[in-house]
Amino acid sequence: MPLKKTQSVLFVASECFPLIKTGGLADVVGALPIALAHAGTNVTVFLPGFPKVLAGIESARTLAKIKTSDGPPAKLISGTTASGLNIIALDAPQYFDIEGNPYLDDTGNDRPDNGAKYAYFSKVAADVALGKIGRKKYDILHAHDWQAGLCAAYVKASGTTKLRTILTIHNLAFQGRFPKFLMASLGLPTSYYSRNGLEYWDQVSFLKAGIMYSDHITTVSPTYALEIQSDDGGMGFGGLLRARSQSISGLLNGIDLDVWNPETDPEIYKSYSAENPKGKAGNKSALQKALKLRPDAKAPLFTVISRLTTQKGLDLLADMTDFIVAEGGQIALLGSGDSAIEDAFNAAAKKHPTEISVTIGYDEPLAHQLQAGADAIFIPSRFEPCGLTQLCAMRYGTVPIVGRVGGLNDTVIDASPMALANGAATGVQFAPVNAHMLYSAISRAFDLYSNPAQWNQIVTNCLNQNVGWETSAADYRDLYASL
Ligand code: ADP
Ligand code: GLC
Numbered sequence: 001m002p003l004k005k006t007q008s009v010l011f012v013a014s015e016c017f018p019l020i021k022t023g024g025l026a027d028v029v030g031a032l033p034i035a036l037a038h039a040g041t042n043v044t045v046f047l048p049g050f051p052k053v054l055a056g057i058e059s060a061r062t063l064a065k066i067k068t069s070d071g072p073p074a075k076l077i078s079g080t081t082a083s084g085l086n087i088i089a090l091d092a093p094q095y096f097d098i099e100g101n102p103y104l105d106d107t108g109n110d111r112p113d114n115g116a117k118y119a120y121f122s123k124v125a126a127d128v129a130l131g132k133i134g135r136k137k138y139d140i141l142h143a144h145d146w147q148a149g150l151c152a153a154y155v156k157a158s159g160t161t162k163l164r165t166i167l168t169i170h171n172l173a174f175q176g177r178f179p180k181f182l183m184a185s186l187g188l189p190t191s192y193y194s195r196n197g198l199e200y201w202d203q204v205s206f207l208k209a210g211i212m213y214s215d216h217i218t219t220v221s222p223t224y225a226l227e228i229q230s231d232d233g234g235m236g237f238g239g240l241l242r243a244r245s246q247s248i249s250g251l252l253n254g255i256d257l258d259v260w261n262p263e264t265d266p267e268i269y270k271s272y273s274a275e276n277p278k279g280k281a282g283n284k285s286a287l288q289k290a291l292k293l294r295p296d297a298k299a300p301l302f303t304v305i306s307r308l309t310t311q312k313g314l315d316l317l318a319d320m321t322d323f324i325v326a327e328g329g330q331i332a333l334l335g336s337g338d339s340a341i342e343d344a345f346n347a348a349a350k351k352h353p354t355e356i357s358v359t360i361g362y363d364e365p366l367a368h369q370l371q372a373g374a375d376a377i378f379i380p381s382r383f384e385p386c387g388l389t390q391l392c393a394m395r396y397g398t399v400p401i402v403g404r405v406g407g408l409n410d411t412v413i414d415a416s417p418m419a420l421a422n423g424a425a426t427g428v429q430f431a432p433v434n435a436h437m438l439y440s441a442i443s444r445a446f447d448l449y450s451n452p453a454q455w456n457q458i459v460t461n462c463l464n465q466n467v468g469w470e471t472s473a474a475d476y477r478d479l480y481a482s483l
Pocket of ligand 2: 023024025028170171220253385386387388407
């Protein structure tokens, strides 16, 4: 039997855990290549050369120097991370020597050079995958989100038939839209500025370029793959995506089971596992102490670890805080985002200082401590391509209370009487996502919690869920081979 050829894949993404992270994209780009390596596929991750990225590359060497008329002088730095990822970073200080949020400036507005910057990033990535820069030619260029959306257009424009392109849509709401004058500096054929190309309502859309020119499109859960092909969930791209229906797959995200492991997690107060779950109670009391919440083992402690945006439905939750406290519950929130939502939770914490703790900001260790110490996590998203915090929560025996959308639909089993009787329930789902249904989901969660045997069964079911990457990594490997 002939040996199967190992595919070589270039991931192109703007974030990668543990180097640079604003959300789940980074987790996926940091974990999937390692799972793919176990499945027999070689992945190199192409990243912007942000200071934190360059600092995190071990045994760094200069792969190439780039001098072109259509971009700033730059270098490609290659090396590996401590976590075992192969990285190529685009060290272009004019674009990437920035601290803080990679996409937003200090005032919370989009950085003015986002269009030029990620066009250049995608162009260089395409040239690397094509073997025009550096010596290696890749089999697959796998682009993630709008920041890498133009890669497929550059590959198409090169005329190659060998390199295959995939776009993964992590969130259709971020479409990479820029004024049409940018087209002139992209170095693409002018014919690409059309309805069948990257023109979108008189603008250019990098995400649309990815949708139109990639050989295949994936998204991060089966339900979201259907939602984005509808007029409601398609956010303007529903028709285009329906037309590409045969080339769309929904492959569920997983999480890195080593990064998220309550048995070995160095950030949490007490280790525990499905076999020996007792330590979870110690995490709860330590967390209540650390956050200056009223120490009470019996008060259900709810957490939120999230971008504070309307996508995540947290405006709805902000209206429920009095009710939750009146029922005897506590809330520990970590996140940042829309100022109205931040203000609402800050006000709630001020009103109930011993019952509600609010940390505005980004704090990786605290995220682990919250997952370990809380009884349940709220994810009342209006839409959710996959969602990773419910997977981390289940891994830590923390029960997810979620809107029944996207990946939350695919990963949480609602505690219906039938699921409870069968020992399958892992959380509480509600639909449609509105204040009324969230209220009734919270009431249900209190009811479930008031019956310790029942609650413990749900916690055990969560701890026993398989939330790793193994299955989906094999699916990605097979998809690469099929192309
Ligand atoms: P999204 O990517 O839409 O923000 P996901 O659920 O896919 O949502 O991924 C969010 C990731 O970011 C998770 O790893 C979560 O733990 C992490 N996260 C979100 N907000 C914070 C925060 N304020 N501090 C630390 N980690 C956070
Ligand atoms: C996006 C989505 C989230 C998903 C993540 C990783 O940020 O909002 O649902 O889990 O990407 O794919």
